[in-house]
Amino acid sequence: xxxxxxxxxxxxxRRTIAALAxxxxxxxxxxxxxxxxxxxxxxxxxxxxxxxxxAAAAGCDAVIHGAARVGVVGTRExxxxxxxxxxxxxxxxxxxxxxxxxxxxSSPSVGY
Numbered sequence: 001x002x003x004x005x006x007x008x009x010x011x012x013x014r015r016t017i018a019a020l021a022x023x024x025x026x027x028x029x030x031x032x033x034x035x036x037x038x039x040x041x042x043x044x045x046x047x048x049x050x051x052x053x054x055a056a057a058a059g060c061d062a063v064i065h066g067a068a069r070v071g072v073v074g075t076r077e078x079x080x081x082x083x084x085x086x087x088x089x090x091x092x093x094x095x096x097x098x099x100x101x102x103x104x105x106s107s108p109s110v111g112y
Contacts, residue, residue: 047086
């Protein structure tokens with residue numbers, strides 16, 4: 001399977017990517033900054049960048065959406081942009097690309 005993982009450089013993203021790669025899946029990490037720890041293809045962008053997210057999702061069998069703003073520091077708008085707008089962008093990309101599986105990972109700290 002070809003799987004796109006958003007939030008690839010985060011703790012959960014890195015571990016998810018490692019587990020998928022160990023099972024032989026082709027993995028693409030979508031994240032804001034490059035990570036030397038990841039050996040898979042990395043797409044550097046914000047999850048709100050609809051064009052880039054759509055291009056990364058094209059041809060994928062699944063998307064695991066873990067990109068989010070977590071914690072307690074930041075404005076309401078920063079949390080909304082990352083967690084609501086980013087998720088809407090990923091959902092739209094999956095629909096446009098016909099991705100059959102989308103897993104959305106969340107946390108109590110992503111609320112706004």
